[in-house]
Amino acid sequence: MILLVWLHLLAEVAWIGGMLFLSLVLVPVFKRESPAGERRALFQTLALRFRMVAWASILTLVATGSMLLTSRMGSLAEPAGWPFVLKLKLALVAILIGLTAAHDFWLGPWVGQLMRGSSADRSATEHMLIRLSPWVARLGLILALVILLLAVAVVRT
Numbered sequence: 049m050i051l052l053v054w055l056h057l058l059a060e061v062a063w064i065g066g067m068l069f070l071s072l073v074l075v076p077v078f079k080r081e082s083p084a085g086e087r088r089a090l091f092q093t094l095a096l097r098f099r100m101v102a103w104a105s106i107l108t109l110v111a112t113g114s115m116l117l118t119s120r121m122g123s124l125a126e127p128a129g130w131p132f133v134l135k136l137k138l139a140l141v142a143i144l145i146g147l148t149a150a151h152d153f154w155l156g157p158w159v160g161q162l163m164r165g166s167s168a169d170r171s172a173t174e175h176m177l178i179r180l181s182p183w184v185a186r187l188g189l190i191l192a193l194v195i196l197l198l199a200v201a202v203v204r205t
Contacts, residue, residue, distance in 0.1 A: 059108035137198035
């Protein structure tokens with residue numbers, strides 16, 4: 049059980065830590081220090097690398113979380129008896145995974161492609177998507193932090 053909890057926490061730390069690093073360290077430094085073309089290419093390389101870490105973390109979290117849930121609740125088939133905070137946490141986890149998938153496999157690649165083209169050729173919708181992309185990532189970070197708070201509440205109830 050200790051190893052299972054440790055793996056679960058390690059996956060969460062890797063995912064949240066990576067999101068915090070990207071948003072609080074990398075993006076602000078890039079905005080001040082590097083030319084736009086260089087910045088874009090390096091950020092895309094780093095983001096693709098982090099995507100592998102994030103999805104490995106997600107798979108680990110789902111696997112270990114399912115096992116931890118079974119050990120705590122007895123059965124996954126009877127969620128009616130689960131505490132509200134656990135249900136809320138799991139709902140937010142599902143939303144976060146969906147948001148991450150949309151960002152990683154649809155919005156991010158599309159914005160990356162748009163950024164390689166000319167700004168003058170972009171439609172109003174494309175400009176909006178470029179502005180929206182970082183906010184989707186920030187929302188994911190906020191959701192992950194709320195989920196972490198709920199995880200602490202779950203083990204304390």
